[in-house]
Amino acid sequence: QVQLVESGGGLVQPGGSLRLSCAASGSIFSGVAMGWYRQAPGKQREFVAAISSGGRTNYSDSVKGRSTISRDTAKKTVNLQMNSLKPEDTAVYYCNIKGTSGLLKGSEYWGQGTQVTVSS
Numbered sequence: 001q002v003q004l005v006e007s008g009g010g011l012v013q014p015g016g017s018l019r020l021s022c023a024a025s026g027s028i029f030s031g032v033a034m035g036w037y038r039q040a041p042g043k044q045r046e047f048v049a050a051i052s053s054g055g056r057t058n059y060s061d062s063v064k065g066r067s068t069i070s071r072d073t074a075k076k077t078v079n080l081q082m083n084s085l086k087p088e089d090t091a092v093y094y095c096n097i098k099g100t101s102g103l104l105k106g107s108e109y110w111g112q113g114t115q116v117t118v119s120s
Contacts, residue, residue, distance in 0.1 A: 031102030
């Protein structure tokens with residue numbers, strides 16, 4: 001009943017910025033954490049950033065200080081602003097929703113991914 005669609009990916013030069021967005025459709029209840037993961041070729045999926053229903057944010061060490069995650073509960077969106085991009089940021093970025101409490105607790109949803117390529 002929940003679908004996630006990422007957008008905003010693309011080709012950027014090192015040092016550039018990109019803003020990823022994830023739009024959720026369906027029934028989104030309270031107690032939902034929204035976040036971003038990424039997977040580079042030949043590597044495992046890794047955590048990037050997340051924001052809880054209460055607004056608490058967490059970032060991986062690799063992006064901390066360069067990225068900002070935000071959400072608009074009313075619009076059912078989560079955004080990831082990435083600055084000072086590096087080639088190692090190149091990956092497919094996936095939007096994730098995980099129910100931490102409320103009616104969606106125990107449920108998890110993933111988007112189809114959006115490609116981010118950082119290259120000169």
